[in-house]
Amino acid sequence: MPQQDPFDLAGAGGQAGGERVPHHLPYGVFTTPDEPGRRRIGVRHGDRVLDVHTAATALGSPHADILAHPTLNPLMAAGRPVWQAVRSSVTTWVGYPAIEPFLHPLDRVTLHLPFEVADYADFYSSEHHATNVGRIFRPQGAALPPNWKHLPIGYHGRAGTVVVSGTPVIRPAGQRRAADSPGPVFGPTQRLDIEAEVAFVVGTPSRPGERVPLADFPEHVFGVCLLNDWSARDIQSWEYLPLGPFLGKSFATSVSPWITPLDALDAARVAPPVRDPEPLPYLDDRAEPEPGGFDIRLAVTVNGHTVAEPPFSTMYWTAAQQLAHLTVNGATLRTGDLFASGTVSGPEPHQRGCLLELTWDGREPLDLPGGKRTYLEDGDEVTISGWAPGPEGTRIILGEVTGRVVAA
Amino acid sequence: MPQQDPFDLAGAGGQAGGERVPHHLPYGVFTTPDEPGRRRIGVRHGDRVLDVHTAATALGSPHADILAHPTLNPLMAAGRPVWQAVRSSVTTWVGYPAIEPFLHPLDRVTLHLPFEVADYADFYSSEHHATNVGRIFRPQGAALPPNWKHLPIGYHGRAGTVVVSGTPVIRPAGQRRAADSPGPVFGPTQRLDIEAEVAFVVGTPSRPGERVPLADFPEHVFGVCLLNDWSARDIQSWEYLPLGPFLGKSFATSVSPWITPLDALDAARVAPPVRDPEPLPYLDDRAEPEPGGFDIRLAVTVNGHTVAEPPFSTMYWTAAQQLAHLTVNGATLRTGDLFASGTVSGPEPHQRGCLLELTWDGREPLDLPGGKRTYLEDGDEVTISGWAPGPEGTRIILGEVTGRVVAA
Numbered sequence: 001m002p003q004q005d006p007f008d009l010a011g012a013g014g015q016a017g018g019e020r021v022p023h024h025l026p027y028g029v030f031t032t033p034d035e036p037g038r039r040r041i042g043v044r045h046g047d048r049v050l051d052v053h054t055a056a057t058a059l060g061s062p063h064a065d066i067l068a069h070p071t072l073n074p075l076m077a078a079g080r081p082v083w084q085a086v087r088s089s090v091t092t093w094v095g096y097p098a099i100e101p102f103l104h105p106l107d108r109v110t111l112h113l114p115f116e117v118a119d120y121a122d123f124y125s126s127e128h129h130a131t132n133v134g135r136i137f138r139p140q141g142a143a144l145p146p147n148w149k150h151l152p153i154g155y156h157g158r159a160g161t162v163v164v165s166g167t168p169v170i171r172p173a174g175q176r177r178a179a180d181s182p183g184p185v186f187g188p189t190q191r192l193d194i195e196a197e198v199a200f201v202v203g204t205p206s207r208p209g210e211r212v213p214l215a216d217f218p219e220h221v222f223g224v225c226l227l228n229d230w231s232a233r234d235i236q237s238w239e240y241l242p243l244g245p246f247l248g249k250s251f252a253t254s255v256s257p258w259i260t261p262l263d264a265l266d267a268a269r270v271a272p273p274v275r276d277p278e279p280l281p282y283l284d285d286r287a288e289p290e291p292g293g294f295d296i297r298l299a300v301t302v303n304g305h306t307v308a309e310p311p312f313s314t315m316y317w318t319a320a321q322q323l324a325h326l327t328v329n330g331a332t333l334r335t336g337d338l339f340a341s342g343t344v345s346g347p348e349p350h351q352r353g354c355l356l357e358l359t360w361d362g363r364e365p366l367d368l369p370g371g372k373r374t375y376l377e378d379g380d381e382v383t384i385s386g387w388a389p390g391p392e393g394t395r396i397i398l399g400e401v402t403g404r405v406v407a408a
Numbered sequence: 409m410p411q412q413d414p415f416d417l418a419g420a421g422g423q424a425g426g427e428r429v430p431h432h433l434p435y436g437v438f439t440t441p442d443e444p445g446r447r448r449i450g451v452r453h454g455d456r457v458l459d460v461h462t463a464a465t466a467l468g469s470p471h472a473d474i475l476a477h478p479t480l481n482p483l484m485a486a487g488r489p490v491w492q493a494v495r496s497s498v499t500t501w502v503g504y505p506a507i508e509p510f511l512h513p514l515d516r517v518t519l520h521l522p523f524e525v526a527d528y529a530d531f532y533s534s535e536h537h538a539t540n541v542g543r544i545f546r547p548q549g550a551a552l553p554p555n556w557k558h559l560p561i562g563y564h565g566r567a568g569t570v571v572v573s574g575t576p577v578i579r580p581a582g583q584r585r586a587a588d589s590p591g592p593v594f595g596p597t598q599r600l601d602i603e604a605e606v607a608f609v610v611g612t613p614s615r616p617g618e619r620v621p622l623a624d625f626p627e628h629v630f631g632v633c634l635l636n637d638w639s640a641r642d643i644q645s646w647e648y649l650p651l652g653p654f655l656g657k658s659f660a661t662s663v664s665p666w667i668t669p670l671d672a673l674d675a676a677r678v679a680p681p682v683r684d685p686e687p688l689p690y691l692d693d694r695a696e697p698e699p700g701g702f703d704i705r706l707a708v709t710v711n712g713h714t715v716a717e718p719p720f721s722t723m724y725w726t727a728a729q730q731l732a733h734l735t736v737n738g739a740t741l742r743t744g745d746l747f748a749s750g751t752v753s754g755p756e757p758h759q760r761g762c763l764l765e766l767t768w769d770g771r772e773p774l775d776l777p778g779g780k781r782t783y784l785e786d787g788d789e790v791t792i793s794g795w796a797p798g799p800e801g802t803r804i805i806l807g808e809v810t811g812r813v814v815a816a
Contacts, residue, residue, distance in 0.1 A: 119568045124651060145649050150592050151583055155651040156564040156658070160527045160742045161616075170617040172737035175559055175688065184558050186688050208569075208660075209578040209816075235737065241553050243532060243563040244652020247737040250564070252616075280583065280594050329580035329643065329655040330816075334568045408617075408738075 022094045023390045025087060026258035026399060027052075027072055027223065030109040039070035039112055044258055044399075045094045048103040052090060055102040061089055072115040072259065076203035076222045077335040083203065083222060087261055111257035113164040115201060118336035120162055120253065121326060122197075122229060123154040125317035127273075129345035132357045137237070149277060152317035152325050154339070157229075158250035162338065164257050165401040169230055171378060171408040172251040176234035188408040189232035191362070192376040195343040196300045196353035196384045198312050199227040200319045201259055202337035209330040214285050214292070217320035220333060223259035226298070226384050226401045227340045230254065233356055233375070255338070256384075258399025265396060268388035270295045270313050282328055283321050292318030296398065298344055298386040300353065302376075305368050310344040310353040312386070378407040430502045431798045433495060434666035434807060435460075435480055435631065438517040447478035447520055452666055452807075453502045456511040460498060463510040469497055480523040480667065484611035484630045485743040491611065491630060495669055519665035521572040523609060526744035528570055528661065529734060530605070530637060531562040533725035535681070537753035540765045545645070557685060560725035560733050562747070565637075566658035570746065573664050573809040577638055579786060579816040580659040584642035596816040597640035599770070600784040603751040604708045604761035604792045606720050607635040608727045609667055610745035617738040622693050622700070625728035628741060631667035634706070634792050634809045635748045638662065641764055641783070663746070664792075666807025673804060676796035678703045678721045690736055691729050700726030704806065706752055706794040708761065710784070713776050718752040718761040720794070786815040 022045060030042040030049055042049040056064035063086050066074050075086065093099050124130055127144070130153075134143035147153065171192060175184040203222030206212055212220055229249060236248025272293040278284060285292045296312035317325075322339055343353040352358045355375055359365055362374035376382070385400040430453060438450040438457055450457035464472035471494050474483050483494065501507050532538055535552070538561075542551035555561065579600055583592040611630030614620055620628055637657060644656025680701040686692060693700045704720035725733075730747055751761040760766045763783055767773055770782035784790070793808040 119566055121654075146590065147583075147592070147646055147649070151647060153647065153651055154654050156566055156654070158527055158529075158564055158739060159567065160745065161739050170738050172739075174737045175555075182554065183685065184555070184688065186690070232737070238555055239559060239561070240650070240652075241555070242648065242652070243561055244648075244650070246529075246562050246564070247733070247739070250734075250739045251737045277591065280592065282594070325655070326658075329582045329640070329659045330578050331566060331569050331580075331655070331658045337568065 022091050023394050024260065024264050024396045025090055026260045027114060028258045029071060029112045029114040030104070031112065032104060032109055036110070041067050041069065041072060041075070042109070043090050044106070047106045049106055049109050050090065050094065050099060051102045051104065055093055055099050058102070059093060063089065073335050076115060076201065077205070079204050080219050083261065084263065087263065111164060113162070113255070114257060114259055116336050117159040117162045117338050118334035120157045120159040121154050121339040122157045122342060123152050123317065123322050123340065124342040125152050125315050125322065126341070126343055126345045127316040128314065128347050129343040129353065129357065132345065132352065136356065136361050149275065150279065151283070152322045154322065154326070155244045157253060161250055162253045162255060165254055165399070165403065167252070167254060167403060168406040169252045169254070169403045170406050172232050172235065172247070173408050174232060174235035174247050175238055177238045184238055189234055190375065191233035192405060193231045193233050193355045194300065194376070194382050195229035195231055196298050196308065196310050197227040197229055197340040197342060197344060198296055198386070199225050199255060199338055199340040201225065202333050203335055205335055206327060206333040208332050210327065211282070211330070212323050212327040212333065213282070214288050214320045214324050217323055218262055220323065221262050221319070223261050224265060224398070225259050226256040226386055226398055228254040228382065228384055228401050228403060229340060229343070231354070254401050254403045256399030256401040260396060260398055264390070265294055265388055267391045268295045268396065269293065272318050273314065273316055275316065282324055285318065285321060292320045294388060296386050296388045298353065298384060301383045302368060302373060303370055303381055307366055308350060308352055308358060310351050311346040312341070312344050314346045315341055315344065376405050378405050380405045430499050431802050432668065432672050432804045433498055434668045435522060436666045437479060437520045437522040438512070439520065440512060440517055444518070449475050449477065449480060449483070450517070451498050452514070455514045457514055457517050458498070458502065458507060459510045459512065463501055463507050466510070467501060471497070481743050484523060484609065485613070487612050488627050491669065492671065495671065519572060521570070522665060522667055524744050525567040525570045525746050526742035528565045528567040529562050529747040530565045530750060531560050531725065531730050531748065532750040533560050533723050533730065534751055534753045535724040536722065536755055537751040537761065537765065540753065540760065544764065544769050557683065558687065559691070560730045562730065562734065563652045565661060567746070569658055570661045570663060573662055573807070573811065575662060575811060576814040577660045577662070577811045578814050580640050580643065580655070581816050582640060582643035582655050583646055585646045592646055597642055598783065599641035600813060601639045601641050601763045602708065602784070602790050603637035603639055604706050604716065604718050605635040605637055605748040605750060605752060606704055606794070607633050607663060607746055607748040609633065610741050611743055613743055614735060614741040616740050618735065619690070619738070620731050620735040620741065621690070622696050622728045622732050625731055626670055628731065629670050629727070631669050632673060632806070633667050634664040634794055634806055636662040636790060636792055636809050636811060637748060637751070639762070662809050662811045664807030664809040668804060668806055672798070673702055673796055675799045676703045676804065677701065680726050681722065681724055683724070690732055693726065693729060700728045702796060704794050704796045706761065706792060709791045710776060710781060711778055711789055715774055716758060716760055716766060718759050719754040720749070720752050722754045723749060723752065784813050786813050788813045
């Protein structure tokens with residue numbers, strides 16, 4: 001099996017599932033131009049999309065019914081044994097000439113939000129990001145709040161404004177503190193930012209009062225996508241005390257159209273950083289059989305120019321710890337729950353996952369071919385892409401998430 | 409039309425819709441013992457529940473289809489003209505002897521969560537509550553944060569753990585700061601609290617980038633319910649900086665089973681307090697044709713003993729202002745969005761809507777017949793009820809919300 005050239009993405013479509021051997025096989029939801037009202041579950045294979053329900057029906061699969069829906073939710077709700085059975089079947093099918101009629105060229109389909117979002121929670125789990133934010137906003141104080149190394153800090157975001165990659169992002173208006181007055185002024189945000197994140201999609205629900213221990217992470221998490229947590233920094237900084245971000249983030253959150261099955265990232269698992277102090281037992285992952293980190297390398301472009309390459313492997317808290325924390329109070333999980341890592345930032349300046357850090361709150365503008373950038377201008381297009389090591393030297397190229405800023 | 413004795417609740421069922429003339433007619437979802445799997449939309453009239461889809465079908469109503477669902481969401485999504493037409497029809501029907509077969513005794517039905525919650529947002533709009541909380545936690549600083557009088561502070565809560573009245577509330581576990589250590593300990597919350605709130609349910613959705621001005625509030629809001637925002641104060645105080653409440657509130661939020669149509673509260677509208685400073689134009693309601701406050705009188709009981717009588721009319725920010733703020737950044741509304749007022753507290757000590765305030769964070773225990781209370785103990789049952797003036801001297805008795813604390 002040949003190793004794929006990581007930079008030879010054009011021949012593989014340059015996007016999710018582009019590897020030539022079927023290790024990835026991400027799920028999405030698509031329509032075709034001749035049936036624009038009929039949303040179907042698709043599995044990406046190279047530069048084509050398999051209409052997986054039609055294929056399953058034709059091939060007599062026992063799982064055809066669960067694939068006959070306009071969203072992934074019924075499949076996600078079916079649980080890990082079904083996920084594994086379907087993935088195993090599709091891995092076989094993509095080698096059959098018989099499925100040729102069920103394959104659609106990627107460039108002829110429209111991709112949609114692939115699942116109905118239940119609750120959306122966002123964490124704050126990069127130590128480098130949290131430290132930078134602390135230094136920017138509280139230069140005299142401790143960079144990290146006292147709870148930061150004891151729990152993965154998180155909050156609930158707005159599920160109803162999670163949108164699929166490609167959806168235009170309308171510049172939000174809101175209140176911000178006027179520079180020369182104790183009160184606010186109103187208008188379009190002047191500090192529109194992005195946050196490059198990795199997000200996890202819950203399939204299997206949980207019962208009231210049930211905790212999801214670290215080891216049960218793969219039983220509940222169906223897959224992974226990339227996420228852009230668009231943020232209006234001026235709105236956020238005026239509103240966020242004492243109850244956290246609200247309108248500064250609720251206008252739009254973009255996700256990639258392809259959900260990478262968790263099993264496709266087996267080869268990408270890496271040990272997380274050493275935690276000091278030791279976390280409480282429900283968060284202590286040192287004895288877990290599988291390492292909790294994932295070696296996903298992100299890239300952020302603004303108008304096609306790479307501005308950051310954040311390494312997800314450097315996250316202090318893992319997704320399994322986030323899920324264990326989210327449920328430790330007995331809160332239930334639902335199929336479609338989405339939880340995101342928080343901005344991914346590494347230790348190096350070019351590894352910072354948001355413009356707040358990259359420009360040090362606008363004090364150090366980025367030099368882009370089209371001109372300097374502090375925060376985003378109308379018309380700017382931001383794309384977050386990512387890849388991870390796959391089995392046998394391959395690469396799993398995650399679905400990218402992109403969005404263009406539109407004037408208020 | 410005789411004025412109902414406000415304390416003669418027993419004869420009227422003592423609960424929502426108990427008035428003898430059909431001014432209230434709240435909506436719920438019920439099952440009967442012989443068909444426990446068949447959820448149906450019900451309208452409460454006195455101590456009986458009208459199976460409104462079956463009645464609509466029998467009476468040839470053009471709206472029967474929209475009532476043939478296990479939740480209120482399709483009706484809620486249909487928009488205000490349909491809400492008004494259905495309400496008008498039901499008002500007529502309850503006078504017909506022909507509907508007798510479609511009426512079920514209230515004490516023979518089981519009530520369920522009446523709508524699918526989309527996003528749940530919670531505000532912090534009582535000046536008395538926010539001032540008390542500030543005094544308790546920041547005795548040296550300003551009681552209100554600097555943004556408080558400029559915008560209705562809010563945050564997103566967990567929609568998936570909104571439960572119907574009567575659902576047991578399992579005492580949550582979590583991290584809290586140890587008294588004698590900088591780090592946390594883990595265990596069941598020792599400071600389990602309630603928050604008495606009034607909540608609003610969105611019917612008509614909005615488009616991306618669309619703002620909902622104050623005047624459009626009745627076009628989008630289907631109805632009103634009571635809400636108990638259960639809170640673990642020790643978990644909350646350790647986790648909430650800098651991103652707000654998370655596990656301290658995400659374990660359970662209880663709502664009443666009856667949704668009062670917004671139109672049923674027309675006679676309860678009252679002028680809100682004077683705002684100083686003047687809010688920004690999108691929040692300035694002085695020129696609105698209808699006053700934005702609602703004269704809803706709440707009562708909170710613990711194990712049957714009244715501990716507080718919070719007046720909703722004293723809220724600084726109205727629900728219309730909350731909705732205008734929530735959407736001013738262009739965030740969309742979905743059918744089923746739920747937003748709550750925040751703890752309702754009045755100026756007097758017995759008008760405070762949570763134990764944090766009522767006991768001044770445990771320093772001044774309440775003297776209850778069963779013993780002193782600071783925070784809730786296992787087995788405690790909390791009920792929030794409320795009523796508002798109806799037309800012609802009647803009372804609109806809102807559906808109560810109750811819950812019993814169960815050991816972790």
